Amino acid sequence: MTVLPAPTELARLEALARYAIVEGVPEASFRRVAELAAQIFRAPVALLNFVTSDSTWSKACVGVDLTRVDRQLSFCARTIEQDSVLVAPDLTRDSRFLSNPLVRAPGGYRFYAGAPLRTPEGFNIGTLCVLDYAPRAEVSAVEREALVNLAALAVEGLELRRARLEAEREARARQQLVEELRRTTAYAETLAAISALIDLNLDPPELVGTAVQLVAQVSQLDWAGVGVLREGRLQVQTAWRGPEVPPDLLAHLLRPAADGEGLIWQVRDREVPWFVEDYPAQPGARPELARAGLRGAVLASLGTFEDTQYLLAAVRRTAKSWSRADHDLYQVATRTVAGALLRQEREQRLAHEATRDPLTGLGNRRALEAALLTAPAGGGLAVLDLDGFKQVNDREGHLRGDVLLRLFAGALAAELPAEATLYRLGGDEFVALYPEASQPPPLHDEVLQALDVAVSAARSAGFQEVGASFGIALWPAEVTDAQAAVALADERMYADKRRRAAFRQRRAGGVGEGGAQKGSATFLGRTK
Structure with missing residues (x-):
């Protein structure tokens, strides 16, 4: 079995592994390249192979149904040792292959031409090859160039495939991160996650909504919403919803009450969250919310950004006291969000001032x-x-x-x-x-x-x-x-x-x- 020098071979195998292409079923995009090679050479067999430490794996086969060949028997193991096209017009007359069982067997191969699949880093990880059962004359320069170009196209396809796989892995990693944050069960981890949000440069609605989601998932809520107060008009959005929230309770929560109508969205500039443990007994409670099952609530201001104030309402349908840890969680979380909004507004103002002439107020x-x-x-x-x-x-x-x-x-x-x-x-x-x-x-x-x-x-x-x-x-x-x-x-x-x-x-x-x-x-x- 031919093997490259140890350091080179190790680096080559690492380069091959990064493509995650070995094993598995053949792929249609590579088959089209192999078909073009077979058509150009008028060859009955064309393969696109990847050479591992002990095997050659075919990811595209034309004219033969082949998945794996032992590296000791592979013609391609020789091809990856050089950077040019390897041609054996008559394998039975080539000392490198004449004892190969694939040549000596009845009806065995007689002609081989292969171009290495060379990565951008310079590693030959496989080959594009054509074979025939009859010997041929030496291939022309045009045919050699065509085989090299097709091999290069196959490598470009590999690079696109790797980029797509990496993008998918990154997308999965981001999704897993979000899911892990949502599954956080400790208040300390939740607060750390909220602090981390500040460094992501999210816009205010996304920052507020994500922070409320994180808090809601660890504090045994049924629903949490964000109120956006702008120019005296309040819009209510669901930030988190439990699986068993009754439709009538949800409808009442999403309908903002006018000033004086009842208790939920009347929080304005309170410095600390307002905890309600027995909502029906609270003065000013809205009867329809009490009838729909609302029992506990946290109401808080989440800070302001420019002319918009963000409010929080988090509710429970169970009569359960808010713990000291609950108080600490919401106080720290709301202050963190309010501070982040204040910082964003200050940074935006500084960025605006950087483009204004301080003397005339004109753009600079x-x-x-x-x-x-x-x-x-x-x-x-x-x-x-x-x-x-x-x-x-x-x-x-x-x-x-x-x-x-x-x-x-x-x-x-x-x-x-x-x-x-x-x-x-x-x-x-x-x-x-x-x-x-x-x-x-x-x-x-x-x-x-x-x-x-x-x-x-x-x-x-x-x-x-x-x-x-x-x-x-x-x-x-x-x-x-x-x-x-x-x-x-x-x-x-x-x-x-x-x-x-x-x-x-x-x-x-x-x-x-x-x-x-x-x-x-x-x-x-x-x-x-």
Whole structure:
């Protein structure tokens, strides 16, 4: 029996084992590869084999019904020792095979050609081979290449199969994890599981619902639900339900009561859960719930996220006291969930703030870059620069400059159409993004009008010498995408700034220093 060197053979067998392909029945996808090989070679027999430590297992058979051959008798055991196609035109004349019983037997094989199944890691784990009962001439280069290509296709199929099996194993593992959490019978394990949920970055409804499920399964409940209170409206959802909950009790639990109607969903901002042991005797109890068999309950606030508050109602139909452990479980669980919601809201707020300019409240450069990535074709943008801002900073101080920026940005944003969005690119530079824009001059006039209003507002507040320059660009009419449009509009803005500076110099030479364009909004280009 031919065997590769021990370290190589061990690694090869490990690579084969990862595919979980040995033994079992032949598979249709591999049979199609074997059939193609038989057709190309016009051979009566084609096999797709995998070589183990002591056997060769066939996963596709054409022309013969074969499952396993001892490795000592296998032609393929020789093929995996090399990286090229192995061809034996006449097995009876090949010293490697002439004593093989599969050759010497009456009607035995006379011709063999096999290509190794080589994994991406470089291990030959099997072969694709064709056999004939009559000898043949040497195979052509085209035939060798065809056999190699078909072997490569078989390996690609193996890789897809392995990926699918791994995905299925992972899915089963995730399902088993959920089931194990649901089967948790110890309060300490449940609390640990709830703590672990926080690190999974679940959205608030999923986080709350999963946490309630975990608690419900270990505290001998009949039903647990989540109330979602938003803008004064309450929606009730079942988070966990026992197998024997009467339909009438379930219907009453899912119907949220109005304020003052009765006891279940009236919990709002209680810091600790409210435990009810004899529901029918509780003041404010809803008669229909008592008649349906409700005996014990836990009512609690699960915290808030943005404008939504989450509430818990867990009920029993048995008259059983809530233990000290029950109190600890619900108190810790509800505080953990409330803390997780608070953290998520804080992180979301920080993420939002990271895309906002703190001075003007506009989206910042990061927000603009994100918007440009999803900007649809057919849009336009304007790059705008506040002229005279540096002089205000130098002459009146940065606090006064900040006032100018806020005033200009607020007036400009208010003047833009509802579908347009204004961003602060940095310093005194802004970008107005239009999701739909027509060819100039309509967009040019629209931007010009908005700037007239913004500059007039700044001048009315005492910033008499400020002005603005701008440039616009459209895509795909002028450039291929929104990012390129920013560069083009920026170039046009600086060209506009240079023209405006030259115009001011000419006017200054004619009317004297400090007399250029004061008190007029026509500086924006209507006199260009």
